[in-house]
Amino acid sequence: ETGVTQTPRHLVMGMTNKKSLKCEQHLGHNAMYWYKQSAKKPLELMFVYNFKEQTENNSVPSRFSPECPNSSHLFLHLHTLQPEDSALYLCATSRGLDAGELFFGEGSRLTVL
């Protein structure tokens, strides 16, 4: 138990669906991240939030839309995805942006048909 909970653990969606991934943390951390993990590729940083403000958008397509309503919750809204977006989406948190230790959730396995 890392203190970072992601739901759902598995999601299958069609290309025209709209769905959301949720991340909740109980660590009191200030920074939250979305990473994409695809087979045989480096872990890709997607978005960074610090004190609920987005500080980094790593050239992510607009069909991925993050939301951080408070310091405990982070969402990733998904709309009109492509099959190549199928991957494991990992949420992570850290005490601050200069803290090197990230605490990861178990991930949401997304399959786009």
Added chain:
Amino acid sequence: GEDVEQSLFLSVREGDSSVINCTYTDSSSTYLYWYKQEPGAGLQLLTYIFSNMDMKQDQRLTVLLNKKDKHLSLRIADTQTGDSAIYFCAETANQAGTALIFGKGTTLSVSS
């Protein structure tokens, strides 16, 4: 830009030593990290080394850092089947935000 390179697979027998290698590009990284991902789980910090150190030992783990060659290695002594996992090398990015830059991960397979 930053880049972290690792070999994709390593297979060892139980009881042997495992050595996982990594090369990185950003010489200004203050810390370098090893994360472990067990099946069905997220990543967990395994160990880290400060950039002014050459070596760090923590029980069965030894981290070696060669700053000149930008080479980082993780040695696991007496490898056990429970060590089977994906191991990620990571460095701090040099731009504002200091988010970690990860490699592709090395899948360690331990056979008994």
